Structure formats: C-alpha cells, structure tokens
Amino acid sequence: MDLTYTEEEEAxxxxxxxxxxxxxxxxxxxxDPLDWPGRRAYDTAWQRMLYDAGYAGLHWPEAxxxxxxxxxxxxxxxxxxxxxxxxxxxxxxxxxxxxxxxxAAEGTPGQRARWLPPVLRGDExxxxxxxxxxxxxxxxxxxxxxxxxxxxxVVTGSKIWTSHAEVADWCELLVRTDPDAPxxxxxxxxxxxxxxxxxxxxxxxxxxxxAEFAEVFLDEVRVPVANRVGAENDGWRVTMVTLSFExxxxxxxxxxxxxRTLAALAKxxxxxxxxxxxxxxxxxxxxxxxxxxxxxxxxWNVSEAQRGGGVPGVGGSVFKLRYSHARxxxxxxxxxxxxxxxxxxxxxxxxxxxxxxxxTIAAGTSQIQRNIVAERILGLPKGR
Numbered sequence: 001m002d003l004t005y006t007e008e009e010e011a012x013x014x015x016x017x018x019x020x021x022x023x024x025x026x027x028x029x030x031x032d033p034l035d036w037p038g039r040r041a042y043d044t045a046w047q048r049m050l051y052d053a054g055y056a057g058l059h060w061p062e063a064x065x066x067x068x069x070x071x072x073x074x075x076x077x078x079x080x081x082x083x084x085x086x087x088x089x090x091x092x093x094x095x096x097x098x099x100x101x102x103x104a105a106e107g108t109p110g111q112r113a114r115w116l117p118p119v120l121r122g123d124e125x126x127x128x129x130x131x132x133x134x135x136x137x138x139x140x141x142x143x144x145x146x147x148x149x150x151x152x153x154v155v156t157g158s159k160i161w162t163s164h165a166e167v168a169d170w171c172e173l174l175v176r177t178d179p180d181a182p183x184x185x186x187x188x189x190x191x192x193x194x195x196x197x198x199x200x201x202x203x204x205x206x207x208x209x210x211a212e213f214a215e216v217f218l219d220e221v222r223v224p225v226a227n228r229v230g231a232e233n234d235g236w237r238v239t240m241v242t243l244s245f246e247x248x249x250x251x252x253x254x255x256x257x258x259x260r261t262l263a264a265l266a267k268x269x270x271x272x273x274x275x276x277x278x279x280x281x282x283x284x285x286x287x288x289x290x291x292x293x294x295x296x297x298x299x300w301n302v303s304e305a306q307r308g309g310g311v312p313g314v315g316g317s318v319f320k321l322r323y324s325h326a327r328x329x330x331x332x333x334x335x336x337x338x339x340x341x342x343x344x345x346x347x348x349x350x351x352x353x354x355x356x357x358x359x360t361i362a363a364g365t366s367q368i369q370r371n372i373v374a375e376r377i378l379g380l381p382k383g384r
Contacts, residue, residue: 005072012069013076019053020084027087033210036091040125040167043090047122056120057100064104065116075298082256091164095119095126099172102189106230106238115170115191127168129159129192129216130239139174140183140236144218146175146190148232152222153177153190158215165201165214168194173223178233187235191227198222206358255298255323258330259291261349265330269337283333290326294319318377321369331356 005013027046031038050056059074060066069077082088089096100119103111118124135141144157155175165171171192178186194201198221203211230238266284269275297319331353335342342350374380 005076009070009072009076012073013080016055016077016080017084019055020080020086023049023053024084024086030087036164036167036211040091043087043092044122044125046087047089047092047096047120051121056122057096057116060101060104060116060120064100064112065120066104078253079256082253083260088253091125091167092119092122094128094163094168094172095124095170098128099126099170099191102172102238102241103191103229105241106189110226111191111229124169125164125167126170126172127165127194127214127216128163129165129171129173131159131161133158133160133215139239140187142174142176142187144173144175145179146177146188146223148177148225149222151225153188153225153228155190155192155218155221155223158217160215161204161213162201162216163213165194165216166203166211170194171216174235174239177235181233184236186233187239188232189229189235189238190223191229192221192223193227196221196223206354254327255291255294258327259288259295261334261352262287262291262330265334265337272337272339274337274339280333280336283329283336287326287330287333290322290329294323294326297322317369317372321366321373324366324369328356 026049028042031042033039047056054067055077057064057066058069058077059071060068062068096119100116103115107115115124119126129144130139130142132142132144134143142157144155144159146153146155153175155173157175159173162171171194173190173192175188175190176186177188180186192199198219200217200219202215202217204213204215205211206213262284266275269280269284274280301316301319331349334349335353338349342353375382
C-alpha cells in the first residue's frame with residue numbers, strides 16, 4: 001500500500017480546489033429536502049457544471065466518456081469536494097456510481113453510447129430495482145419474472161427500496177429469466193425505461209420524513225432484449241460488478257464528512273461542558289481512531305483497485321461493514337453530547353442520526369458483508 005501522493009496527483013488536487021472555489025459560489029440555494037423535483041433539478045445542474053469542467057465521470061474510462069483518472073485521483077476528488085462542501089451526487093447517485101460504471105464495464109458499444117453520455121451530463125437519472133419485499137437480504141431470492149416474447153422481455157413483479165424511482169428516467173433492474181435454475185443463476189440485468197406502460201411507483205416515507213425510496217410495481221412491462229446488459233441468466237455476475245462499485249468508493253465522501261462532524265462534536269462538547277465526562281472524551285477519541293483507520297482502509301482499497309484495473313475488490317465489504325457501525329456510533333455519541341437538543345428534528349445531526357440506522361441494511365446488510373468477508377477473504381466454508 002502506497003499512502004503518498006505523486007506530484008501529478010497533488011497538481012490535480014490544486015486544480016480541483018481552484019475550480020471549486022470559483023464554481024461553488026455560483027450555485028443557487030439548496031431546495032427543500034422533501035422537494036424531489038427541485039432536488040433533481042439542483043443535482044443535475046451541478047452535474048452539468050462538473051461535465052463542462054471535465055470532472056464528470058472522473059474515474060470512468062475515456063472510452064466511456066470519462067477522464068480515465070486513476071482510483072487515487074478519484075479519491076482526491078471525493079475528499080476535496082466533501083471538504084469544500086460541494087453538493088453530493090444526490091439524485092444522480094445510481095447512474096453515476098452503480099449503473100453507469102456497470103454499463104461501462106459490461107455493456108455493448110451501443111449501450112455505452114446510448115446511456116453513458118446522458119448520465120455524465122446530468123440529462124437522465126437512474127434508480128436501482130434490486131430489492132424485493134419477499135427476498136429480504138437474500139438478493140438472489142428475487143422473484144420478479146421476465147419472460148422472453150420475441151424482441152422483448154415481459155416483466156411482472158415488484159421492487160422495494162428503489163432509490164430515486166420517483167424522479168428516475170431509467171432503472172437498473174434485476175429479473176429472473178430462468179425459474180428452474182439455481183437461484184444465483186437464472187438472473188438477468190435489464191435497463192428499464194421508467195415511462196414504460198405498466199409501471200406504478202409508490203414513494204416510501206422514511207423515519208427522517210424523506211421519500212428517496214419507493215415501491216415499484218411492474219405489470220407485464222415490456223423491456224427490449226436490446227436493453228439487457230450482459231448475457232441472459234448472467235445477471236448475478238453483472239450484479240456483483242455493480243455491488244463492487246457500490247461498496248468500493250460510494251461512501252468515501254461520507255467518511256470525510258464524518259470526520260468533520262467528529263471535530264465539530266468535540267468543539268460542542270467543550271462548549272457545553274460534556275467534555276468533562278471522561279466517557280465522552282474516551283468515545284470521541286475512539287471514534288477518531290475508527291475514522292482514521294477507515295480512511296486508511298479506503299486508501300488501501302484504492303491501491304488494490306489501481307492494481308486491479310479500477311474495479312473495487314472484496315475489501316469494499318470490510319470497509320462497508322465497519323463504516324456502517326462506526327457511523328451509527330458517531331451519531332449515538334452526538335446524541336449524548338447534544339443532550340435534549342438531539343431531539344430537535346430541525347438539526348442536521350438529528351436527521352443524520354435517523355439516517356444512520358439504515359446503513360447496516362443499505363448496500364447489503366452487515367450479515368451479508370460478514371458472509372462475504374468470511375468466505376471470500378478468510379476462505380471459510382459457506383454456511384449451511
């Protein structure tokens with residue numbers, strides 16, 4: 001693992017900082033968190049600014065419309081944009097971090113030409129149609145059925161926790177195309193147009209009051225076979241590519257944000273007297289060590305990806321497992337420092353605490369991550 005930065009990487013950092021200092025003051029006020037059409041407009045406008053400046057799809061291959069930056073440059077980008085308070089990818093999350101990289105890695109030239117430029121420009125938004133009501137954490141148990149009918153698949157079933165479905169143009173959709181095959185086989189990855197007949201979207205309101213997820217019901221929806229990414233019944237392998245991106249670098253900016261939150265908590269603790277509690281000081285110190293270690297683990301994962309052609313490896317599961325719990329511990333500690341103020345729903349820390357409860361479930365539950373670590377890193381036998 002090499003934790004040093006080259007002169008070229010530091011020059012990239014300096015150029016990015018200079019651009020951010022010019023670009024961020026041009027942004028309009030942020031929309032209300034519950035105004036998803038407004039948030040889509042805000043997020044896609046920022047994406048267009050990134051595109052025009054050459055920072056969109058920074059780590060994507062040049063052949064896919066990106067800049068071909070190294071994983072280390074991508075890490076620098078995530079670190080600097082978070083430190084500068086730049087907008088996160090927001091409604092562009094699935095397209096930029098999941099579907100786009102998957103299509104870049106697994107799609108045909110025609111598919112890359114059709115779907116990647118609109119993602120990079122912010123013209124089209126994607127959602128993720130993976131989870132199902134009856135599958136729980138076992139993604140391979142999905143039952144949404146796709147039956148081949150000429151040049152189309154006819155899809156019937158339902159999805160849940162479909163990120164940004166209410167504002168999406170496209171959906172990365174997992175379907176079962178061979179019900180008789182073993183459950184990890186017989187799955188196919190499709191690109192679904194969200195304006196196709198037969199789709200019903202029902203937003204889900206979270207504990208924090210937001211509605212970035214939805215149920216999606218599919219009633220004999222026709223999807224062209226040309227929208228299949230990868231071979232029929234090879235969707236599980238394609239999905240593992242998607243999830244490696246989701247667990248590899250998707251939370252990097254949040255680690256930087258958590259370290260900033262931790263520093264702010266220490267200042268608050270000193271100001272309100274809770275610093276005098278040795279247990280609070282000990283917990284803040286422990287969390288500082290945790291997030292420092294997570295940042296180093298991120299650098300290690302990036303080094304591995306740089307040697308492995310840019311695709312994150314299973315080390316992302318180690319990171320995601322520990323980060324999910326460390327984030328919850330951070331905001332539990334924040335509640336202890338804030339006292340009664342932690343119940344104020346107008347405080348960002350309170351909303352972040354509620355949001356943190358989902359992190360041990362989202363992007364693969366902690367139980368699933370432990371299985372991946374046990375089987376693919378430690379070489380332990382599969383559980384029965």
